[in-house]
Amino acid sequence: MASHDEWIEKTRDHVEHLFEGEGSGHDYQHIYRVWKMSQRIAEDEGANKTVAELGALLHDIADWKFHDGDDTIGPKKAEEWLNSIGADQSTIDQVKDIVATISYKGAGVATPMNSLEGKAVQDADRLDAIGAVGIGRAFSYGGNKNRLMYHPDEPPVMHDSFEAYKKNKGHTINHFYEKLLLLKDRMNTDTGKRIAEERHQYMQEYVDRFLKEWDGHA
Numbered sequence: 001m002a003s004h005d006e007w008i009e010k011t012r013d014h015v016e017h018l019f020e021g022e023g024s025g026h027d028y029q030h031i032y033r034v035w036k037m038s039q040r041i042a043e044d045e046g047a048n049k050t051v052a053e054l055g056a057l058l059h060d061i062a063d064w065k066f067h068d069g070d071d072t073i074g075p076k077k078a079e080e081w082l083n084s085i086g087a088d089q090s091t092i093d094q095v096k097d098i099v100a101t102i103s104y105k106g107a108g109v110a111t112p113m114n115s116l117e118g119k120a121v122q123d124a125d126r127l128d129a130i131g132a133v134g135i136g137r138a139f140s141y142g143g144n145k146n147r148l149m150y151h152p153d154e155p156p157v158m159h160d161s162f163e164a165y166k167k168n169k170g171h172t173i174n175h176f177y178e179k180l181l182l183l184k185d186r187m188n189t190d191t192g193k194r195i196a197e198e199r200h201q202y203m204q205e206y207v208d209r210f211l212k213e214w215d216g217h218a
């Protein structure tokens with residue numbers, strides 16, 4: 001078991017260095033929160049903690065949004081890294097599968113996870129996109145990409161393909177309708193659903209209030 005703890009510690013270190021200076025909502029703090037939440041969900045749901053924790057630590061290792069839409073780089077990088085620290089092939093395959101399938105791909109695109117560990121990590125990642133932290137991350141991402149906070153003449157678009165979702169450049173309030181407010185109904189695990197419910201409520205109240213203030217009604 002000691003080697004498992006060592007893989008996790010080495011991977012945590014590696015990822016912390018990789019994400020240094022990243023200011024778009026994909027910083028190491030996000031990875032840390034997803035790691036801790038994955039631990040909690042994996043424990044509650046009886047998933048393999050080593051696989052879930054490695055999946056969480058490596059899930060954003062090469063996000064497609066920062067590689068011209070290429071979503072094959074992440075699993076490749078995860079495999080290279082896990083090989084370099086001597087992880088066994090079964091662990092590598094399970095973690096690679098999580099990294100390859102975790103991402104949100106548009107309102108109308110299903111993103112099923114193949115394993116209980118993957119379900120735990122996907123829930124943890126999505127929980128970090130909603131609630132108070134999620135609101136902060138959305139505006140931070142929008143600022144990083146020079147997007148408007150809101151524009152009343154641009155309604156949300158329910159993307160039905162990953163291609164269309166990738167090209168999206170809408171304002172940040174639209175992102176709440178195109179993704180964030182949909183996440184609670186896409187949670188995999190009971191633990192995830194329970195936590196999402198409360199965060200969703202908070203976020204919905206925030207958006208309602210934002211739009212009221214925008215119109216000068218609050």
Ligand code: ADP
Nearest residue numbers: 025103104125128129134137138141142172175
């Ligand atoms: P996932 O890990 O499910 O793929 P993302 O990597 O797409 O999630 O998102 C990372 C963070 O950036 C999230 O908090 C998300 O809400 C935010 N984000 C992504 N796209 C946008 C956008 N178009 N506008 C505002 N925030 C965004």
Ligand code: NI
Nearest residue numbers: 030059060125
């Ligand atoms: Ni993430």
